[in-house]
Amino acid sequence: MHATRLLPTAFAAFCLCAATAAIAQEAASLERVSIVGSRKTVSAASSIDTLVPVDIYSMSKVTEGGGQFDLAQTLQYLSPSFNSTRQTGADGADLIDSAALRGLGSDQTLVLVNGKRRHTVALVNLFGARNRGSTGTDMNSLPLLAIDNVQVLRDGAAAQYGSDAIAGVINIQLKKKAGCEAVTGYGQYSRGDGKNWLASAYCGVKLGDGTLGITGEWQDRGRSNRADPGDLRTIGDTQVKNKTIYLNGEFPIAGDNKLYVTAGAQDRDASSAAWARNGTDDIPSRNSAAMYPDGFVPYINGDVRDRYAILGWKSTFAGWDTDLSQTYGSNRMRYDISHTLNASIANKDLLSGGKGISPTSFDAGGFGFSQATTNFDVSRFFPDLLGGSNIAFGAEYRREKYDIVAGEPGSYIDADGVGFGGNAGSQGFPGFQPGDATNKSRNSQALYVDWEATLTPALTMDAAVRAEHYSDFGSTTTAKLAGSYKLSKDWLLRGAASTGFRAPSLQQLYFSSTITDFINQLPVDVVIAPSGSKLTTAAGVPALKQEKSKNLSVGFTVKPSIDTAVTADLYQINIKDRIVLSGRVDSSDPNLGPILQSLGVGQAQFFVNSVDTRTRGLDLTASTRAKLGAGALNTFLALNISHTAVTKVNVPGGLKIDQDTLLSTRERLFIEQGGPRAKATLGFEYSEGAWTGEAKVIYFGSQTHAGGYTGALLHYQPKASMDLGLNWQATPALKLSVGGNNVFNVKPTRQDPNETDNGFYYDAVQFGLNGASYFARAYYRF
Template identity: 30%
Template sequence: MKNQNNYHPVARAVKFALAASLSLGISATVAAQEQPAAKEQAVEKIAVVGSRSAPRSISDSPVPIDIIGGDELSKNGSSDMLNMISTSVPSLNVHANPISDAATLVRPMNLRGLSSDSTLILTNGKRRHKASVIAFLGGGINDGAQGADVSVIPGIAIRQVEILRDGAAAQYGSDAIAGVVNFQLKNADSGGSFEVKHGEYYEGDGTGTEFAGNIGLPLTKDGFVNASFQYKNADPTSRSVQVADAQSFADAGNPAIAPLAQIWGSPKIKDDISFFVNSGLDLGNGREAYMFGNYSERDITGGFYWRNPYNRLSVFSNDGGESLLIGNLDDTAGPCPAVTLKDAQGANLDFATVNQAVSALPAHCFTFFSMFPGGFTPTFGGNVTDTALAIGTKGEFKQGWLADVLYDFTGSVGRNESTYVMTNTINASLGPDTPTEFTPGKYIQLEKTFTADFVKYVSAGLYEDLTVAFGAQWTEETFEVVAGDVASFIDGPLTSQGFGIGSNGFPGFKPEDGGVNSRRNYAVYTDLEAEITESFLAGLALRYEDYDTFGDTINYKLTGQFRLSDDWAIRASHSTGFRAPTVGQANVSNVQTSLADGMLVDSALLPPTNPIAIELGGKELTPEESVSFAAGLVYSGADFFMTLDYYNIKVDDRITQSSKITLSEANKEALKAAGVRNVDSFQQVSFFTNDFDTTTQGIDFVASYSTDLFGGRSSFNFAYNWTDTNVDRVTVPPEGQPAITGADKISRLENDLPNHRATLTWNQSWDDWSMFLRSNYYGEYQGVHVDWVGTPEEPGTEKNASAKITFDLEVSYYVNDNFIVAAGAQNIFDTKPERLDFEQQSGVPNNNWGGKYYETSPMGINGGYYYLKGTYKF
């Protein structure tokens, strides 16, 4: 046993903190001063996340942690943080979501096969606020998810990213069922860098330009201010073919059909700017003050679904395309004649015939065919503004009953605002007076958090001091809906004649939809960790949390690591967890455009406690609850490091958006009898629900090796993930009621993400040159397009998209100690994802809506991207 008298706990904490700051800051200091060969020297990776004891190396951690350094993040063609980390961590997936409603503004991510809001996001170890965007069309697994907006974080501001791949709700609270991602900001007090990057896709679109900078400054002689910025613009992409119906109209002579009626691709990003600041000040006597925060803003414009000029409901026709919908603008002028769209055999009439009939209509008779003879395609986008500020102080109590206790007090506030914009669309009920650009409203997410964390090292006769951590947290979460401009929701003079109300595609929020909903919760926790012997580390975490909406919950976590030898160790963890329903999920209402039986229809998302939702099986939301088990093996030799971990996560009462449910006549009559208004205006209804249980299991294998090779220094990193998700239970509806979660949604939850993913990276450095080569393996996945998804109820229609391998390459030349130029490419061989079949397969058409590739492609749909980059370090 070590001599406890000579091993003071505060001294040990200081030693570990210094080790952590030195190792974590190496990319910011050594990178600016050393040649490449020196930069690649092996440095033990130290993680702050996952333990409230002194920071640990990842080989000593009882839970699996990935650490991605700032240098590795920069070797990426994409400047989107989601893409940066997903290429390094195979268990983390990000979909492109080419047409995805609000998810166009904030893309969700998935860790270990769970939804994006099952992963907690931290900045400098402090909880980060959620985005205001709820992913109404989240690609199956993320339907209804409300996670944090990670894309606002610029890579140049990051010292390292720590990804804890283990349930941690007992340590950090809600949202940590799948794990935790902690973004550590740079903290250098000198030096800096400036980058310019320009690139585009091999197909000649998606051109992007980025400027980024970082600077470290002293704050008196005892502190630092480290500031970063990023400014970028990116053009949209298109991976589309003509929509089948649009092509038919063009072939029949309609000159107003656009060459591509509907675009599947990445949205346009304009004036995307982020500022991040991290600062700290030594107050003396073991005390420190710190502050960090950000301001970020961007404009995004994405695609939407094409409106067929013959059969779009409530705009062009209300009888399925048999005749045009014609509005009478002046009843005193007499009735309006009918304009048929079909011939005697039921085929569409040609454009000239229909146009002639429309031209002959009396002046008081109006049809949108005269305004949009080729139909129209709304654009959906908006402005996202994100701000956050955290202020705190930490140190050590020197006297009294709290003597030798380390403390950390923090207050933080985060705000995310999404303002929606629709262009090239109409409020059909306004007839010819409709504008074509609308602001349907905005969502605002506001979170305030205060935490008090304490740590004391207690001599307990063990190999090392017992770490006793305890603390409390108070949080207030607010979700606000702000009404849109009047034209986006008003029911105009043609409403009574069957014309649709509100901006088509995304009707504006009415004043009665607006309002503020809030929730408060507090938590207390304790966390014990001890090296019981030289070989055995054990930990216990316990957390009590109480919400003023649904009540309280208690969760625990047990961890342990046993070192078999100097190089080998085994580790395991067991925990319970929870994810609280967000205030937005419990209260939001919205109208979406969805596809039903080949037709675009308006689908209303209602709060689960709305009478209409209750009629269909809706109930007040309750927390998701999880039980996790994990076990792993660790090897850490001189030049070789390896971990192998198995995990099993069972989640009960998972929250998701229900399937789109059509109200039956019996439902409507029951609701009317109960006094519910406007029932007939709803075609389909969905709501958030705790509807099913899942079990997710998998294996993570990570290995790294460093050696001298080819006259320089080489490092190789391999990571592999296998994840499998099964739906164990789905709520059985009462007899006569439709299922809340359909077979297609279950299939998407289980099959959309690839079961197998892997990356192999080679980093090679010489005196003046360095090279970075990465291969990415994406296993089979379920191919889904908007109008085609295989389900167990339709054997033979499922599509297992084939596995793919892509390669990324970057070559850098160090002109001198300060200036670096680099050229690179993502997906350098332009490997294409699974292409949609343009023929009918098993009698099911799978491309009526113009996409080239399946939306669920884990590698994206845009293909190869090349770029040039210049970096100046000082």
Template identity: 35%
Template sequence: MRFLILVNMFLLFVYGGYGQQRTLTGTVRSEIDGQPLVGVSVIVKGLGGGVVTKEDGSYSIGITNARRLIFSFIGYQTQEVTLGASNTIDVSLLKSNRTLDEVQIVGSRNANRTKLNSPVPVDVIDIKTLQETAPQVSVTQLLQYISPSFHSSVSGGGDAASATSTVQLRGLGVDQVLVLINGKRRHKSSNISWGGLGNGATGYDLNAIPTGAIERIEILRDGAAAQYGSDAIAGVINIVLKQNTDALTLNTTASSRRRGDGISTRTSTNYGVKLGDRGGFFNITGEFATQSVSRPVGHDSVGLYIGPAYGGGANTRGFDQIYTKEIDDAILASRGIDRHFFDQRGSTNKAIDGLLFFNALVPLKENVELYAFGGISHRNSQFTAVYRLPGWTERNNTFIYPDGFLPAMENIITDKSLGIGIKGRIRGWTVDFSNVYGKNDFGNEITNSLNASMGQRSPRKFDAGNYNASQNTASLDFNRYFDQVLKGLNIAFGSQYRVETYQIIAGEEASYSKADLQPIYRVDTTTAGLPYLVNLGSTPLNGLSPGSQVHAGFRPSNEVNVRRSIAAAYADVELNLTSKWLVSGALRLEHYSDFGSVTTYKANTRYSFVNWLALRGGINTGFRAPDLAQFYYTETSTTFQNGVAIDQVTANNVNPATKALGIPSLQPEKSKGYTAGLTSQPVPNVEFTVDAYQIDVDDRVGNTGRFSATDQNLPLDVRNLFIQTGTVQAKFFYNSFSTRTRGIELTGSYNFLLENGGRATFLVGANFLKTKLTKVNTPAGLEAYRYIIFDASEEARVTSNIPAQKITLQGTYRYQKFNILLRTVYFGKVTNVSQLNANFPQPDYYYQTFSPIWITDLSAGYQFTSKIQATIGANNLFNVLGDYTIPAPGSNVSRIPGPGSTQAGTTTGIQPFVRLSAIF
């Protein structure tokens, strides 16, 4: 039904769009010498796409109901021409004051490249338009609903991961995509994600960048490690910051969920000023956002606690003949509470974000300019875990919390970045020297909690320690375009030197201690018969859970302060053999201080058969070094298997237990990718692309399954790890598997002007992919642990936990002061796998497949004055929630289940919103 509504809307636009069509022709020349300019962009004002001028400066463009043409070219001032009766329009462009004003599309270092004549698939997304009309406000959610190959999700693992929204392209990992700011490498989050897309990986937290600071986002859907360096296996996301001046922009949005909970707000302010009269600028953006606690979506009883609360071994079994529901209800009544007292929270954290970003450029003299960009964000995000019930005797102390407690984890996230560079032109070469620094810091504070093993001596609040990661990248880049070599040659080359650091700082002792451990001694005697004690280790006395509940703190033995350096050199060449045939290639050499050297390459070609049809394709190799966090991160946490709380430890790659078990040291991931596709402009104002791809990734880094403390065959160091941490299961980082991903991507757009002056746009995008497992790397000597080394839940995470099909349909219409957006997005089915136990040699799992869903957004805006616009609408207009979770047969069900699928990245239900935008 929703699909038909959007299609009918589109057909209505098309019907209304058929007016008088005509073809405009002309020639564009330089005003200085009268020479024709090739590659000038010619578009109809208000529409995207357009055409570019040929070798003789000529162009031909079909129009319908158009009023103005815009001519733009690198190094020249943009010119806008009002149309008259003539079908011939010749234009002379003036030189720009900024001689280095080169706007490059990611994937090419040729300033004349556009997304349609690029040999690789590139999406260029105008954030300004989306920020005015779309229901979403964060960077990740805006892209989630507009880009078919992009996927983002709040981690299902909870803890610190729920404070970030990691991103991925083409179904690959969150650490297999590279993010750039203004074309420069950005630093990653220091946090290891658990659950969801990024299990055991660090990714980019795009929500640390204010939406109001972004001009556009370019998404390169192709491997580009040879061009931009490690991590770019699936593609590259380039965020281009605003440069506008002499305008103050305000934008504020508020939204709520169905029951009035989960209220979120985001307010941004952007302002720019000119610096001098040669194109200099300083643009600054401030943004403030809040997120309130939300209830679980679904019917009003979802998440309601229905199991034993005050006794009966509440976390190990249900009601029985001794401890009945009647007894439990009587205790609840005597305490003056009901079962809603133990309700779960929903899918969002309580959060407060403050962000500040800037972008600046100062021309120093002719052909030389200084630029800088960066910012700081400070965010507080509170995650609450599963309610610790009063009857959970090994996790609660009823003298401290008679009715149990809801532990909370406060993440204090500080993100800082600064890029500075100088660009100049020397003998025809553009030379760019830059240095970009970034650091991400995660603090972990546990509140409303306890360390059960300490008894009544336990604090309620804990400093669980913190961790941080930084990256400093110095680059020297050279670029030049030779227009006299065949039909145009662009050469780029350069070098980089990057330093990465990672640090873990221990928390207070109470946050990690196992207070009931006692040493075990054996009495032995010397040869002279003198008795002495031999320390045999330690043993827990009471079985109470160690450390702060929700997240145990880092131990002094977990502390690390490590760094590595990476040196790189690259060459990138694009050659137009003819006016129709483009070939390009890149080669990159990188040397890691901890891995040695690696070489990656890329080759692409594009051939235009006719003006409206071109084929493109290529091959590339990629490389991703394991992040320092994957080497050195260790944590102790609580997971739930079949409704039972289980304490588990994640041991890092240098832990003695890891070595004793036989897990090899981490190695780099390597990839090979292939693409083939076509681009087309079959009729005026219509663009269409189709691209097929295959990406093979060998030796991907992931987490093993869980080794159990009940396994007496495990080495002594592993069994000691269980005792020291008070855990019963352990997992490890390892290059455990290889995959092959195949897919097809489609994008299309149709822009047109109506006779009444209205403007309409229809967008379509789709991605159909399939990832399969090609190899499992079982270490020698651990063959019996094959299904624990790489378990079914990890396989599902990389093959079926995200939609294999995603389709986006969007229509917008603007008429005078009124605008409307209607969009529907199809998210394909997903399969979730829950681990029920840690049985050897193969644990038991429960599988559930969740049906596809359509999520529909609607918004309508009205411009009250030339400066003020208001917009109202809703995300998920029809309150689509997807399938409800079906508990595993025989499982210990203690809460009424709700919607279990998160194909769209998070399950929120309908979210009405209101927005006010102003520009002065």
């Protein structure tokens, strides 16, 4: 990485000193807290003294007066390492925002809640989506007001926490303090659409010597549309209605025994717009003149149900701290396609002497994923062992289940005959067929040990080893070694080396979908075939196995004064056997053609371990606070530069296809540049009396994608947006806030709409395509 490239990028950025200052103040009042990345409880929460880079974001300020109403977008504009861009025209990926760290896949970041594993969603990102072929965690299923802080570990941690922690770990710490608070908010885009309503309340109730925090949230976000006047399409944010409730508490029982509980549920009704069907060329293949003579836009409606619970018991036995817990999480999505038709049903009706009518809505089926995790963790600090040592060990058992449910027949049948008249299935999203239905499960067991020791007053080391066994692909062992050395009371050097892994998700192993596509006006059956199916076995596709990684990081921290701090960390992540969704294998292939024809399939796609990648990058943070006039000015700079390259494409020996078919340039660029290669935030917060003003500049680096029609390269230039906010502490209990996001209405680089994923000249890259928005909030503490 050349210094000439890093310096101007770093200079272009800047953001969030308030978060660091708030955390420092809050940490001082805590007796002992845990920071993700270490098994040791510490007396203060500081990212300056950690062995590996950890960012700690207090949610109090953004909850009380921020311009973002959900967690994914909040972190998008706080953490440079974090990327989450709302999609449009990407089927199910429009309904659940994917999120990732350091430009890697969304399934390569592990999410914890109160230090316990959070389940992933049932959705696999497929057509038109970034992170295609992967699944991830729905950050927006947790209400902002329930969150105390978010800890972002920017380092590989599979040896400490298990699968998925290749890019890092996000730990969401929920509140359990006494007192009540409530917030209401309203926002909309400058175009007048995307109206966003929020109402949320938290109350911490004392129960004996413990506290139970209860949070309820209601959010109603309207649809936005950036299509040109007269354009039939709907291009913009999904319509979302969320109803969420969360409980979190801890209760001393007797002596050192504590019972803790977390429980949450969210019901989400979401609706995204599919591609428009016109009233000319699409009749009768995808439309009916009797139903939509001027064309129509089908809507993909998702009924999402997310559940999460933790029940645990902390105790002390012979000087050892023990933690026994049971965690359960589930995510279910069912599709209902509305304002649509099955063109084959309409055409059959027309041929039978009717008007050419089809039902206008269909139950298209859906899928579900659940995860039950049992943990037993033991830890003890020995003050006289090697200058002070913390020894931890534990075990984990996890059971996962994945199922696909078929839709009603009308959502997938070809009523007038294959290759004749109307296309099969509901337009916009054909339903899952009975042959796609599945119900699979697996289990895993893990043992780990972790030893952190202060070998000298200046040198601290941590070593961790973890062994896991999965019932479906076997065993793996990972290790990590991290250390820090204090050059002086102000300077600290730190570094880490680790191996990691990510188990193939059940969604990748068993997702199955069959559609009838028309190529040169001829019907072709296209199957996404699950691992181990008759098709993949016949084609020589090997069974999926784990991805393996090697992580290296080195950096320093410096705190020249109580008001100023700087951290810088370089990192490299090598991943072997990354799982990708292949390109389509055509029946005309001289080797595979006979196999596909014997199975009655024209084209096929499948998941396969076939890509090695290398990611190199730099993380930089700098914060300072100072008196200015009668008030105080906080300033923060945060920067991430990340460069991912595909270093090797491995075509399995039994699979007779070329590299370009397995991984095209288009798919390669989605892996290498799924997020901007540089991202930075620069923020200023000035407080005087009851007033606080905030200005934040967010810099998004360039991206390059390949067009979907000719494959032409699409270059997206670096962009910067600005957020402004003003807070007034009207009374000790009441705070009022107003502000704007992306106030200069910046859009991504304009492209040829024939090449973009959504068929529009603005695509949903870097930070989205909606432009400026404005908001107002009222916060009240009881």
